[in-house]
Amino acid sequence: MAGINPFVRDEGGQWILLSGLIIAVGLIVLSILLNQAMMAGGRSPEAILKFPKDDIREFRWEVHRWAHHNVSRLSDGAYISNLTNQTMLLYGSRGISVNLSVLDVNATNQTANLTLFITDGPTTCNFRREYVDCIHESI
């Protein structure tokens, strides 16, 4: 027996060794989970603040209000150009580009089809053939 390496021969404390290993692995897993949770907590508000959802919603909402105020006026080029120009300047003063085109207006049915565009650089949003129904929608 003298020739056998004591490292191989020693069989004592196996449970202690195994439990130590399990605890260590558990600690690593918990640390990774904690790390990921903290990262997620930091990323969410960053995404909220950077994504211009309020600007997109506000622009779309306001255009719907213009239509609801008087849908037949949307076919008046000078009228819609005045509204669009002011909105472009207001948004443009803080680096956001917006545009609006009126595709068609049905004064009898009180409906309109519009195209809305808004971009702040990283985020671009297109509403193609945005349908506005001034009778059945409530603003």
Add this chain to the structure above:
Amino acid sequence: MRTLFHDVQGQLHTIEGLAAAGIMIATLLLVMEGAVVVTPQTGLVLDANLKQIGDDALTVLDTNDPFDGIILKHYVALWNNTTTNEIIYDTIIFGNSSGNALNRSLSYLLPDDVLFNLDFIYVNDSTTDEVTVRRVIDNGEPGVDAVVSRRLVTLFANESGYPLSAYWNSTVFLNDPQVVEVRLTLWQV
């Protein structure tokens, strides 16, 4: 005689000790890495929360009330190019004649530890492309963590329920409505 190189006892303990030290260092590194990434971003949570509070306050004012109509639009329509903090509108229910009614409405809607400024921004004349910024409520200099919430209000000529002030009457025409951006700047104290 046992020397450093000939002693074969306790090898498992040595390896176990080394492994434990490695695991502890790895754990510490992981936790510290997380803390370094997260610490500067905790302020963003407060900013996002404050912005939401501002958006909610403006949403309440911008909602169509069956009796009063859109309160925010009333405020904007009756603003007569007055100087900062003067009375804008004082006849609606939660306005008050003893001060700037819009200031009071927003003070009711916002928490006590939040201060705010309010500006009306509009294109003075569409042909000159000039954007005018007018401070309507001034509660001081915004702090470093100030956030901004915005709403658009469009004033139309002869719109029933929303009489225009003399100032807007001189700028709003049937073919040229006025788009006004209401900008609320909030900060915590």
